[in-house]
Amino acid sequence: METSTSILEKFKQNKVFKVVSGYAIVALATVQIASLVSDSFGFGEEFMQNIILIFLLILPFIALVAWAASSRFSTAKILSITLAVLFTGYGTGSYVWVNNFALPDLKQKLGEDDYVGAWDNLNSMNSFAPFFYNSDSIDSDISLPVSLNLNEDDVEVYWKPYTAEKDYEWRYIGKTPLPKTRLPRGVIQIKLVKEGFHEKDIVEANPSYTFKNHPIPPIFEISNIEMNKLGTVPDGMIAIDGGRFIPALIGEGVTDYNLSPYFIDKYEVNNEEFKKFIDDGGYEIFQYWKDMEFIKEGESLTWEEAKEFMVDSTGRTGPLSWELGDYKEGQGKLPVTGITWYEAQAFARYKGNILPPMYHWAKAAFPVTEIAAPISPVLLKKSNFSNQSAQEVGNSGIGAYGTYDMAGNVTEWSWNIFGGRGLTLGGSYEDAAYSASLATPAPRFTRSKLIGFRTARLINPRDLNPFGDPINRPAPKPPSFYKPFTDSEFSLYSRNFDVGKKDLNSKVIYIDESHPIWDKERVQIDVGYGNEKMDILIFKPKGSNFNKLDSIILYPGANYYRNPPEIDEVNPGEYGLDFIIKSGRALVWPAYKGSMNRINDMNISFPRTPDHMRMFRQLLSNWTVDTSRAIDYLQSRNEFNPDNIFYVGMSYGGIYTTHVLLFEDRFKAAVLYVGGMTSGIPPMSDGKNHFPRMKLPILMLNGRQDYLVPESAPQSMFSFIGTPEKDKRLVFYDSGHWPLPRNQMIKETLSWLDRYED
DSSP: OHHHHHHHHHHHHOHHHHHHHHHHHHHHHHHHHHHHHHHHHTOOHHHHHHHHHHHHHHHHHHHHHHHHHTTTSOHHHHHHHHHHHHHHHHHHHHHHHIIIIIHHHHHHHHHTTOHHHHHHHHHHHHHHOTTSSOHHHHHHHHEEEEOOOBSSSSOEEEEEESSOSSOOOOEEEEESSOOSEEEESEEEEEEEEOTTBOOEEEEEEESOTTTTOOSSOOSSOOOOBOOOBTTSSOTTEEEEOOEEEOOOOTTOTTOOEEEOOEEEESSOOBHHHHHHHHHTTTTTOGGGTTTOOEEETTEEEOHHHHHTTOBOTTSSBSOTTOBTTBOOTTOTTSBOOSOOHHHHHHHHHHTTOBOOOHHHHHHHHSOTTTTTSOOHHHHGGGSBOSOSSOOOTTSSOBOTTSOBSSSBSSEEEEEEEETTEEEEESOOTTSOGGGGGOEEEEOTTOOOTTEEOOOEEESSGGGHHHHTSOBOOOOOOOGGGOBOOOHHHHHHHHGGGOOOOOOOOOEEEEEEOOSSSEEEEEEEEEOSSTTOEEEEEEEEETTOTTSOEEEEEEEOOTHHHHSOOOGGGOOGGGGTTHHHHHTTOEEEEEOOTTSGGGOSOHHHHSOOSHHHHHHHHHHHHHHHHHHHHHHHHHHTSTTEEEEEEEEEEETHHHHTGGGGGGTOOOOSEEEEESOOOOSSSTTEETTEEOGGGOOSOEEEEEETTOSSSOTHHHHHHHHHSOSOGGGEEEEEESOOSSOOOHHHHHHHHHHHHHHHOO
């Protein structure tokens, strides 16, 4: 006993033991403090793990130094020297790493709109060196706070970035109702899990209306996400919630529709499944084929006559590419192709389903507000387009609600008829990616290697009326239909848009200097028609009193003609246009006739009847006057450069209001975001083409996956405008309608404005 006590006492007196013990105490205290700091500042578990790892790695070094120096230094000195070296090394190394490597790399990724890459960089910095940069400032550029509304509580929510090149593990956020959390900008994949319910997948853009963080107010209420109890979703199918949505199909515009809940196949029907249909007598059981109207090349056929055309390459019943009534070896999981619309419909009935009506297909393929928060720019990159062959089902392109291959792989038959023909959706592996938003007619007896299908089951069969009705659309006029006016004809036409000088009777309503970036003025002027007045919002950069400002006159998107905010709540950050003010320019936002607080009849701005079209033509004249008066006002004030006035139009402002550019020659240049040509109104309508008369420099920035303004619209406008080639530029991004890639958009815009200012 005495010997053991003696050994213990000697051990306690040992210099190395004292140093290691002291180090352990300091380490534990530091970890405790770091834990408190981590909780307060939200550094996360990785930060704590790295702190502990650093102390453990340094422990052998501490022991070695203590042993080597035990005869010369006291324990306190050894600890002090070691900790000084430790913290100096950590601080210096962290500072150098953050400022010379991590931050520059993060900023480069932000400049490329790679928010996931920037998010990873930020997390690494938070883990190793959270004290050497402004985390909040950077985080606001990279991520946004998100929220989810579900019909169930206690649902586990997991996420991972959809856009990343590398594989990510699912990351747990919390249970609903969700705690406060931030996720990176861009497209996010969400998984919802609760015992007793089917798992649910969601793919959404951030920001979006589903995440409750989109800067533009929604035009309709977004339904809560529904969780489905186990056993309520048919095998192999996905539940699609009911509610309103805007179909992401070219030609559909911004009309929203309301559907009841329904189910749709998770995957395209494959060869194995279709073989079982044949083996179960699918081609022989009449109930799968009854009430079908078999029409081939305009001739009506009986069921027996129609089946003669439904044979494989050897003359046996089955898809066109099969042999001897069977698919080729190794192709069981490939989507079945080479089948008619009738065969696809018969298989659907065999499963107790139908072919998806066009709008049901569209709602399952894309989020309900794809127009404002698109996932297509990244979804299409992960889909099978511009390829040599189809892929096995489920290998690519997970969609908004967990379906696969709705974009690409094989184009899919839908329920609807268009001009007596069937309708296919989604595009095929041979097509370009933009075909994902195209509805393409094909004769119902077509048996193409590019056409397959999936099935749907409607919970409310009444959805077939009207959503199952034939699709009717007028054929567009060819470009050759539109002819330019002669000079004399245009001179006569221009008289409708003459604007004379007038006393503006301007009045400053208020000046608001509370914002850190800009001072906001609300000014009111007389416009000179109908005794009307027009408000003008002017956002000037702080500290601009001694410099003459360039003026950017904004022509906003459709929501400002439909359901705008209160005029005093208008914010340039809504469209991400605060960069214009930060660049030292004034952003000028007039309340044009039909917009903001000057809406009398919304239908005039979106004309569909002859009466509304007649009033819309008057609106074109009003916009010309409004623009002229706004410029007159700017030129009356000394702080604005009278020669540097620019047109910036976004969506509606890049399509409809461009008509004012025909008559207002005081603009130095124009920038059009997601604009283009439409044949319904001037500058191209009624068989007339005014675009060749536009001569000012024009920059056009558009998205390749924009189903509202498809590529052909900006391409046609660009080719028609009379601006010299050196003074016009068209740029396409891998994006949808809006937003465009922010940092790339900023670079192009400011470079264009710099180029043409005096």
